Amino acid sequence: QTKMIIDADTxxxxxxxxxYGLKSPKIQMExxxxxxxxxxxxxxxxxxLRIVKLAGRENEVPVSEGASRPLTRELLGFSTHVxxxxxxxxxxxxxxxxxxxxxxxxxxIIRKAEELRGELVIVAMGRLTNIAHALQKDPxxxxxxxxxxIMGGAVNVPGNVTPVSEANIWGDPEAAxxxxxxxxxxxxxxxxxxxxxxLRQSHLDSLQRLSKPENLPIADFMxxxxxxxxxxxxxxxxxxxCAPMHDPLTVLIAVEPGVVRTQSMHLSVECEGKHCVGxxxxxxxxxxxxxxxVQVCVDVDADQAIDLLLEVFI
Ligand code: BDR
Ligand code: CA
Numbered sequence: 001q002t003k004m005i006i007d008a009d010t011x012x013x014x015x016x017x018x019x020y021g022l023k024s025p026k027i028q029m030e031x032x033x034x035x036x037x038x039x040x041x042x043x044x045x046x047x048x049l050r051i052v053k054l055a056g057r058e059n060e061v062p063v064s065e066g067a068s069r070p071l072t073r074e075l076l077g078f079s080t081h082v083x084x085x086x087x088x089x090x091x092x093x094x095x096x097x098x099x100x101x102x103x104x105x106x107x108x109i110i111r112k113a114e115e116l117r118g119e120l121v122i123v124a125m126g127r128l129t130n131i132a133h134a135l136q137k138d139p140x141x142x143x144x145x146x147x148x149x150i151m152g153g154a155v156n157v158p159g160n161v162t163p164v165s166e167a168n169i170w171g172d173p174e175a176a177x178x179x180x181x182x183x184x185x186x187x188x189x190x191x192x193x194x195x196x197x198x199l200r201q202s203h204l205d206s207l208q209r210l211s212k213p214e215n216l217p218i219a220d221f222m223x224x225x226x227x228x229x230x231x232x233x234x235x236x237x238x239x240x241x242c243a244p245m246h247d248p249l250t251v252l253i254a255v256e257p258g259v260v261r262t263q264s265m266h267l268s269v270e271c272e273g274k275h276c277v278g279x280x281x282x283x284x285x286x287x288x289x290x291x292x293x294v295q296v297c298v299d300v301d302a303d304q305a306i307d308l309l310l311e312v313f314i
Contacts (some may be wrong), residue, residue: 002121011037016309017217036129039083042068063101068148104130106131151249152166154279164278187295197246214255
């Protein structure tokens with residue numbers, strides 16, 4: 001089993017990614033840390049606690065709250081137009097008795113990395129602020145973490161908040177660059193592959209038909225919260241009854257690396273400038289000299305990815 005921490009700004013696709021992480025027999029979830037992004041961090045924490053209960057894991061998986069704002073710059077607002085006022089498509093999930101553990105999340109990450117020396121895999125699905133805080137507090141972290149999977153960036157494709165920037169990187173570019181230059185083993189799961197990995201209404205319909213009785217509440221939650229996501233993607237991208245599985249694909253790749261093709265690239269994040277703040281800049285010249293080498297996902301078998309993702313809920 002892969003020993004994993006998920007770091008999330010628990011919106012709609014984060015919620016599905018966490019549910020996958022909690023249900024997959026290949027993953028041992030060591031904890032979930034939360035960060036601002038799609039919504040305020042307090043809401044991300046509340047959503048996460050309720051999702052843990054929905055997965056039938058109440059009081060089993062620690063939830064630790066992290067950053068409420070970027071590393072150095074001002075907080076610019078949230079993505080409630082994408083994920084709903086409460087971040088999970090305005091679906092009201094049952095409350096839980098579980099409480100968050102004492103924070104901040106950066107300390108939890110440092111503690112777990114120390115305890116699991118060389119075995120911990122981190123999947124970051126929001127701004128990279130918590131990981132950056134952890135690196136500032138413990139510069140030896142890169143040698144203790146097995147691998148960091150980052151949902152973020154747009155290397156050879158357009159951005160989704162600006163012409164060139166993806167939301168998780170754009171929302172805290174200084175944190176993202178600090179993490180990417182840290183020397184940690186990193187795979188970048190960007191819009192290059194996530195925008196190809198579409199969940200359709202027909203998938204959700206089959207899920208509701210095929211789920212075991214104990215997974216029906218999960219299928220029902222996914223179906224209801226995804227309606228909000230579909231509406232957003234219909235309006236902005238003219239997609240019909242389908243939406244990209246950014247965060248779920250990232251967790252999936254940590255245990256099913258065969259669904260993507262990666263390429264090593266020297267990467268850095270643009271932190272200044274008028275049009276390019278938050279851009280993931282890959283030095284794809286023959287002799288790259290700008291940035292640090294990371295594995296960048298360049299292609300995905302989307303059908304296989306969606307099948308593997310849904311399998312754990314059936
Ligand atoms: C990323 O931004 C958030 O809205 C999603 O949860 C995902 O992590 C996609 O750009
Ligand atoms: Ca996210």
